[in-house]
Amino acid sequence: MPELPEVETVRTGLARWVTGRTIASVEVHHPRAIRRHLPGSAHFAALLTDRKILDVRRRGKYLWLPLDSGDAIVAHLGMSGQLLCQPAAAPEEVHLRVRLRFADGDPELRFVDQRTFGGLAVAEGGAELPAEIAHIARDPMDPLFSDAAFVAALRAKHTEVKRALLDQTLISGVGNIYADEALWRARLHGTRPTGRLTGPAALRLLGHVREVLAEAIGHGGTSFDALYVNVNGESGYFDRSLNVYGREGEPCRRCGAPIRREAFMNRSSYSCPRCQPRPRPRRP
DNA sequence: CCTCATTCCTGCGGGC
């Protein structure tokens, strides 16, 4: 379940292994792995062939690789996507979707994705910022992210605070795991209405979001099931530092109360029933 | 305009 820290870990690895290299050939093994590209896989491959990768950039959970043509490769890992730098001789992964070979040989770049929620796309003229991801807000690690604008937008929303944290047009990079972790740190229940958060409380929450993301980046990300790995196929180990996510029934590390799990948007939310009481209804 | 439910996909593990 790659969120910002996992994607940033992949970005770092890619930057090291593919920056400055020229793509020699492209193999698409599964058409669904190429997103929003009506001309088809062959055209996708043609736009990349003989192009040099200039950089590897990230916004939220999206990556893009500017090319010397002015286009960019856009990548989203979805639930189970992996970008792996592998020697050409390595056996094909079961869920290998796309393979990029380079003019200078090894390593090649492979997009592997079991559940095909992720995918690659070409953003024509998108080297600076692909139009496909222009609607995604800056993430809280971005130097140009505005804390004040975020707080104002959050408080103006008519929704619950966890929904807002997952809204990538408000703040990007946060998924189910880090939303729960930040809310635990902030001692807020996810169903708290955003409109009833004070400015200072919203700012504190943002601080906790940024803090948990930074710590997770420092650990190389979180992995539960080996579906998330860095470009060398290694898992992060931040999962050892999680305080609520996946800990139903285990004691809260702050107060000892058993962590609860609640259904939320077709998934699960974890919280401490004592540190994070449910908000009282405004009017019964 | 805004909010929210639905849908895409596959492997795993629990229950019977």
Place this chain on the structure above:
DNA sequence: TGCCCGCAGGAATGAG
């Protein structure tokens, strides 16, 4: 043993 079902969940999409 084997089958079925629920679950994991980011984000595009369309409904209301």
